[in-house]
Amino acid sequence: MKLSSLADYAVVLMGAAARHCGGVRVSAAMLAAETGVPVPTAQKIVSLLTRAGLLRSSRGTGGGIQLARPAAAISLADIVEAIEGPIAMAACVDAGRHDCALEGSCKVQPHWGAVNGAIKSALGQVSLASLSHDHITTGAPA
Amino acid sequence: MKLSSLADYAVVLMGAAARHCGGVRVSAAMLAAETGVPVPTAQKIVSLLTRAGLLRSSRGTGGGIQLARPAAAISLADIVEAIEGPIAMAACVDAGRHDCALEGSCKVQPHWGAVNGAIKSALGQVSLASLSHDHITTGAPA
DNA sequence: GGGCAATCAGACCGATCTGGTCTGATTGGA
DNA sequence: TCCAATCAGACCAGATCGGTCTGATTGCCC
Numbered sequence: 001m002k003l004s005s006l007a008d009y010a011v012v013l014m015g016a017a018a019r020h021c022g023g024v025r026v027s028a029a030m031l032a033a034e035t036g037v038p039v040p041t042a043q044k045i046v047s048l049l050t051r052a053g054l055l056r057s058s059r060g061t062g063g064g065i066q067l068a069r070p071a072a073a074i075s076l077a078d079i080v081e082a083i084e085g086p087i088a089m090a091a092c093v094d095a096g097r098h099d100c101a102l103e104g105s106c107k108v109q110p111h112w113g114a115v116n117g118a119i120k121s122a123l124g125q126v127s128l129a130s131l132s133h134d135h136i137t138t139g140a141p142a
Numbered sequence: 143m144k145l146s147s148l149a150d151y152a153v154v155l156m157g158a159a160a161r162h163c164g165g166v167r168v169s170a171a172m173l174a175a176e177t178g179v180p181v182p183t184a185q186k187i188v189s190l191l192t193r194a195g196l197l198r199s200s201r202g203t204g205g206g207i208q209l210a211r212p213a214a215a216i217s218l219a220d221i222v223e224a225i226e227g228p229i230a231m232a233a234c235v236d237a238g239r240h241d242c243a244l245e246g247s248c249k250v251q252p253h254w255g256a257v258n259g260a261i262k263s264a265l266g267q268v269s270l271a272s273l274s275h276d277h278i279t280t281g282a283p284a
Numbered sequence: 285g286g287g288c289a290a291t292c293a294g295a296c297c298g299a300t301c302t303g304g305t306c307t308g309a310t311t312g313g314a
Numbered sequence: 315t316c317c318a319a320t321c322a323g324a325c326c327a328g329a330t331c332g333g334t335c336t337g338a339t340t341g342c343c344c
Binding site for chain 3: 315316317318319320321322323324325326327328329330331332333334335336337338339340341342343344
């Protein structure tokens, strides 16, 4: 129930990248310097985010990275899923996985789906753009 | 963003215990047999739940465990926190922890608090009693 | 009253995964 | 053509998780 450090760093790095607004290219080292994340770790995270389609990278001198989409179109859920894979609290949440021996007699499974949806919704309603605002606009029920 | 197996098992075990309704004492081995969880692992989970105050245990012959509270008063959040510790997505969520080097310049922190609250709310609104019903009653915003 | 059986409780160990570092491949500019 | 800067992938140490085992405690039976 705890986010991995990589995912946490990824959110911070994406927030820093969003602050440089779309068109400008920044290097992973620059973002690392701004955020305090170790440079090699930042490079690794950038690679994962690029592979997931959230960032667009250019190699070579003067290269760098930029947001593949507007900041408003990237949510925390996107970032978390890019780093940690699909958001699935229990193994039985995503159809196709049948690792659970109970399968059918388990009364818990349908409820996990609802809880999982609530969590994904909570993460999906926070966009990168909103991270730059001072007021909280998550739409959280709490 | 994935629940540990221990916490998942704990929910299943608590659900099985709740099905035996309060007064009756059942052994950890019985719950393990009903749920398919390995016996030693079930014992370990029972110990954790007992230490957290969610179960009441009795040693000796004919001993066993029973819910320390009515099933309606135990939520998924209680179980998850008993196994995995406080629900805190990022390290900066709970006041007192200052592991983050950004601390103050980080625009992300206040948003994590809101997201964390939404998740805790989603887990807190599902009680053990509701796990026995067929219809979903999570109160999830999604 | 003593012994036994059943149970929970804690300590130990192996495996998996995460986090971090390093080296190599690619690309653009001088 | 060479060089510098950058991303991309492979490698390794560390920590955490999951599972198993043994021990301590307690109630029942003889």
